[in-house]
Amino acid sequence: MPGGNSAAAGGKTGVRVVVVGDRGTGKSSLIAAAATESFPENVSPVLPPTRLPADFFPDRVPITIIDTSASLESRGKLNEELKRADVIILTYACDFPLTLTRLSSFWLEEFRRLEVKVPVIVVGCKVDLRDENQPISLEQVMGPIMQQHREIETCIECSAVPDVFYYAQKAVLHPTAPLFDQETQALQPRCIRALKRIFVICDRDMDGALNDAELNDFQVKCFDAPLQPAEIVGVRRVVQEKKKEGVNDLGLTLEGFLFLHTLFIDKGRLETTWAVLRKFGYGNDLKLRDDFLPAPLKHAPDQSIELTTEAVEFLRQMFRLFDTDNHGALRPTELDELFSTAPENFAPLHKGLLADCPISEGLVSHILRRYLLHKDVEKQAPWGEAPYKHAAERNTQGNLTLKGFLSEWALMTMLDPRGSLANLLYIGYGGNPASALRVTRRRSVDRKKQQTERNVFHCLVFGPKNAGKSALLNSFLGRPFSENHDLTAGELYAVNVVDQLGGNKKTLILQEIPEDGVKKFLSNKESLASVDVAVFVYDSSDEYSWKRSNELLLEVARHGEESGYGVPSLIIAAKDDLDPHPMSVQNSARVCQELGIGASVPISSKLGDVNNVFCKILSAAEHPHLNIPETVAGRKHKQFLRLVNHSLLFMSVGAAFAVVGMAAFRAYGARRNSSS
Template structure:
């Protein structure tokens, strides 16, 4: 049974109790449930449920007893892997069971990759030898240092009911309000992801954007998170605590970001994690400090030949963000201005790994905005100084929307998109429908760039984003993307995404039946001075054409004769013209080595994508298949007409016979 609702809210907590035999597991569970010491308990209790009103959080707790015998090991492992929290027990009157925690149980949990928080519980406190007192904090400190998964240590007595309810309260609290995502116990600091989340919340609550929360804004924040206003004296008290403990935590305008972060670090240090978690969850964060799925209504049910684009409303918001953070009004964003935009942004999987690496090794943590890693790095137009233009800014967003709509929407929300999240993205019409209607409504076109090695693919991509031509050859081993705006005749502007497909990766790409579903247009480059390059490009074109015919996802295709200003190999023009004519495509587009006048090339690529019913190559096999279908359809039509005529004749004869009988 799931322990979360559709919105990610906990509907129950499952606590598994494990430990050596005879440490008091079953007695602890029975005493907690009945508030009395049991005279007799079975070896292993059935699952015990504490009702939702047992603890203040109002979430029911299911406690699962286990056996440590070898015969029950498989069941024990299964229960541990299903646990939300694990209670490990030792007996206060049996020191050996305490040492077994670090020698067996805790390493075993790691071996099984159990990620649940651990509560270490000393049972039978009433039986401890008073002549051998023990300082729990001193004994457990080195163990907790070694095993960070331990959340709390506590001792109790089922016989005298000392601290018995507290055991499962701490277990529930460790699940509902975990420390690990928020706070680094060793460094005594908030973790980077927690800081980003709290910064976003601060910025959302700072309505006048003056860098501080005024008394009115603080009160509004309090009401939103806790449904209760702050009294004036309470606001004064909060600010006094911050002023006394951190310089710059309070300004003349109110509570600063530094003060806001300090307050939450203080709550956590004082054990009031529920306060910080209440704030985070109110603003849409889950236990991993990522925005919940219900906050990110990304369209997921769509056909393979449909894509996701930003709506005009989202694009207008992004234009406003660009203007807001372009502090020097030079029409481009510097790295420092990027830092300001994406300081609250979520990290991608790649960025998450980098952040963890830097954090774990105590290295300087830079602000990783979303486009510092592949596939976004170096994928858009920049100024000679390396700043991002407005076209580059919007093109990066278009690329991110195409490749990872969920990540795009999370970034939009985190940088302050205040509209309905469902209004930020739209699903395009199916390309198969576009072909039938002979037009498309898309604003972003995805183009696959094929070609053999040294045909000029990378040079074409670099030219598209304004990179200067380089004669140095560097092979592309991985898929690469670039994106930019393309002005069309009539003043309309579309975004074109070029995806370079390495020659060695074509076979793997085409092995996927739906590989061409999201492709709006494909171009095939060849070095017009190299006969092998032409033959290989033609092979790639035929492979793609066949895959399109087999899958039903045929795409418009264009041939580009690169390095046209070099001496062409004999029969170059004739061969390429003949092939394009046979396949029903446009004639090859000539382009020089340095691609000085390449704008028209990109305009023609977009034009081909805008007319999805044209320039789709047809192989001889495809033509035969089409002729066969036409023949079958015409035959069926002939049979239908013939049968219809026969039925009419028979009907007329029958009517005449009936009329004759009637007259006689």
């Protein structure tokens, strides 16, 4: 595989190199030698900014070199330059050992104090002046310093000046730290995940190996040049000699693919691996770059974003592929494997884990990092935390069913469409990213057409405390009824696929709105714009519960009328297993009739008798012109608008008749004049 080219620079248009070090360590001479390609004898103490042209190095990215002074009076300017640096060259004098000691005792600590987080290239100048009677091993001296200061990219003693700035540029354009852990001498976990995703995308026949054609297509995509048959044979031979399991009868395995990149890095050819990563959309943090994802889909407040049929079919295939035991559900390990090509997302450690350890903050961070990388820490799919964690259907063993899997994706797409698309790409979606999501038709248009084309429907669940809202959500997910439950805090979702008559399947997302959160929710004028249906739950045995639910219904109905985003509504009489309160039953029927919505639906989550309520909710959402509550004030306002429209129509017709009459009179007058 050939090395990288200018494309590997990741879009960087320039590199700013700041040269620092003690006075007399040769900073200015180093810069002058690079700029003039000679070794001038007389050099100014501090040089003005020096620019090396784009064609100075193969990546064709220009370098600006900033010289600095170590004097106390120049400390403010020095600090400013350090904070603007892309990379730092830190010099010491080979003939003055104290300057070497000062690297760790002053300069590197100063960078940390200033929170300068860029690569550092340590350069030993004046090699020719070193005392030959005091030989020094660079590795022996710099090894401990580099162990303590991981920001040091490399350390060289200056024999060929251009090499110094080549390494500096390379440290910015092709950094080592994201790819390789110097301590363990292994690829970083996030790098492995990224390369694994690339391997999966290139393995089009999904047989676990890159055959000759797939390997060649990969080469053309990344480096614009095919591999010759002899080169393919050579790649296989190199891998097989060093890593037997890296090649099998089908081609280059994932182990072999990862080994090749480890080899490139070991040989100093980081630009090759970076060229591959950047071609597949990765930035320096080894996450997909923003410019690799399509721009956010523009949509009106009453439009929503869904996965396309193509994307849903891809997800079905992935579910079947990773359901290795064919039990119709994904175990946690299978789910982790599915998302093993996405950037890692570990469960947070307990806050007290290292609270009492008498060790430094840096060592704590180091231990945490090693713990996360190597211990059996619970990994998380994108749904490991609220609002996704308990939002979808699972089987009795707690494994995610196909319905639950597709439902999590539907919820993520509604709440975070860009994040959903990124995760699709991370797990290997190879289609055009723009073909994965679609914007639905406006709800106002759906209402006029009296039908909708949506596949995913958003339902708000209102009601007073202890009315049975959470029990309704649990019933939707097939969970057993529990007498004990905590009051809902924050957003709570339940999403599932609903089977309809005729075999149609639609996804319904229930979002519980806590009673004390209704006012805040409705404070946004467009809060109901994205909603397809609203349900109002009350405890049928409790008169107060009905009154409070009715108040919430009227409050939401008024908000819909004022904002123009009225939504179909349904009343649910929960706890039907208890003796109903007579007045609540009568008042419920009366209110439904007054508001022009369907009769309330009695259910009992405890008995498992939900009276087909989820199909009824879905039916209300699919008929957006029906069941929209109309208050007395709203009805009067509508009558007023109707009267105004009729008046305007009457005036328009009258004006039209007047215009026609005037035209006829003028025509009659013209004929009389012509005949006379």
